[in-house]
Amino acid sequence: MSRRKQAKKRLILPDPVYNSLLVSLVINRILKDGKKTLAQTIFYRCLEEIKDITGEPPIEIFHKAIKNITPTVEVKAKRIGGSTYQVPKDVNLDRGTTLAIRWLVTSARARPGRGFTSKLANEIVDASKSTGNAVRKREEVQRMAEANQAFSRFKV
Numbered sequence: 001m002s003r004r005k006q007a008k009k010r011l012i013l014p015d016p017v018y019n020s021l022l023v024s025l026v027i028n029r030i031l032k033d034g035k036k037t038l039a040q041t042i043f044y045r046c047l048e049e050i051k052d053i054t055g056e057p058p059i060e061i062f063h064k065a066i067k068n069i070t071p072t073v074e075v076k077a078k079r080i081g082g083s084t085y086q087v088p089k090d091v092n093l094d095r096g097t098t099l100a101i102r103w104l105v106t107s108a109r110a111r112p113g114r115g116f117t118s119k120l121a122n123e124i125v126d127a128s129k130s131t132g133n134a135v136r137k138r139e140e141v142q143r144m145a146e147a148n149q150a151f152s153r154f155k156v
Helices: 021-030 036-054 058-069 093-110 116-128 133-147 149-153
Strands: 073-080 083-090
Touching (some): 021 036, 116 133
């Protein structure tokens, strides 16, 4: 890791259909082998499936799901005097949304069944209802931070 400069933040363009930066970030996370049009097709079909399942606007359900998954605190390992402590740390807004998107896509991939579109749609619907594996992951991280609150005096 370089100690000279901070990495420059890359400009990410919003997606063409919903004009949303968050949708663009999810499409980039779904992306495999550089096939962006396939990732876009998967995500837009997923939103259509969400509309069929719930009957509500899918973009609102998607935003609600991301909000439910986004963590507020996390733990970071800090080595002090030969022993390693898990120190709780507040999560920056950008990092929180990145973690939420990562957990959403990985838990959708781990779901049983066929077709990534339906798995992602079901995971988003579950996350909007505050259930599902992605929300469980967020709660686990929050619980870990609460358990290690005693080590919060060690600043990361």
